[in-house]
Amino acid sequence: MNTLSTTEATDVASATKSEAIRGVRAAIPVMLGFVSFALVLGAQATQKGLGVFEVPLMTGLNFGGGSEFAAIRLWTSPPHVLLIVAMSFLVNCRHILMGAALAPYLQHLPARKALPALFFMCNESWAMALADARKRAASRISLAYYLGVSSALYLTWVLFTALGAALGPAIGDVEQYGFDMAFTAVFLVLLRGMWRGARACRPRLVSLVVAALTCLLLPGAWYVAAGASAGLLVAILWEGQP
Template identity: 60%
Template sequence: MIGFIPLGLVLGAQAREKGFNALEVPLLTGLNFAGGSEFAAINLWTSPPHLLLLMGVTLLINSRHVLMSATLTSFLKNIPRFKILLALAFMCDETWALALGDARARKKEGLCPSFSLPYYVGVATGLYLAWVGFAVLGTVLGPVVGDLTRYGFDMAFPAVFLVLLRGMWSGPRKAAPWVVSGVVGAMVYLALPGAWYVPAGAVSGIIAAWWTTRT
């Protein structure tokens, strides 16, 4: 939740610069609740917006949630489907990583069920409220304090994911999609203008993950 504070402030400030107000920002963050695609959408935002481009980029970036939720399947067998669907609607990268780690730890200890729905709900609720709340606060503080990135707040985004990756490290082979996604994203960033590196990294990472599971 602490890591969400600078991320939310930066997103809110950037959204304010693109003309979003304090009502539209919580709609963006609350309905989508996926920071990567929200930052991409704000960076690509124009007036009028290119809706097909925004929808395509959002779909590609958020498609990682398909793979993320699939890793939880074996832990969700004894939970009613409507509860699963409702819970997964509030899943983000951090919630997924914490819930998966907790489920694996509970399974190792022989606890049943291994997936703790109260733990998941507690984590998801705290992160959801922190994300939406501080994004809204960013729209208010942005015009007052100016460019928040000059204080290094934008470094919180890669820092959070580096911590998550470190906690999920299980060997070089399973890290291949990370490497592929990073290399392809960096190459496209250097070669093409705009934010095409975002969908390029997302798609290449998904393809690499699919390929490694087949081989």
């Protein structure tokens, strides 16, 4: 019995390791896209007065590129803390909807595993985990695959924002090279991987139009909440319709 249990445990450990490695390999193209985007953030942060150690501390504790860019653009000396917190919450509110979409795929996990895993959820790891589950026609995500993707992206983000902070004074304004387009390009590729037909993507189109109009008409990051809310409302209204 002990030998059988040991063999089973070894098989489970081997399968978990294989899934984690599969996640890391799948994340490599996205990691490359993260590099330039992280360098931009790190360089901009040092130009606003943050130190080389403060930048990875911020990106490691928050792990939300959009809100970190918003915080850096609003950063002053002394900083307007309440304004930065409010804008960061507004930009990160999309994670509420992302978490709701992921919840059915996490029901098999106890809270002690699901909640720490959600700390590492970003746009890319969320999209890749969902796409992988749908590709396998599974009712749950592969936690090992998800953590492989997430850990690879997390380490890349923190390390290269720190590198950007260290190199920022030397490389100057990195946006002039178009590096800030990397995030948009990566996310467009992820959306392509989640394509399930024009009808299924109607909420995304509405979300895009509403977000674009809000961005043009209102200052700040209200377009994030407006686009997400519009897409969610349309998804609810059109659920089950041809």
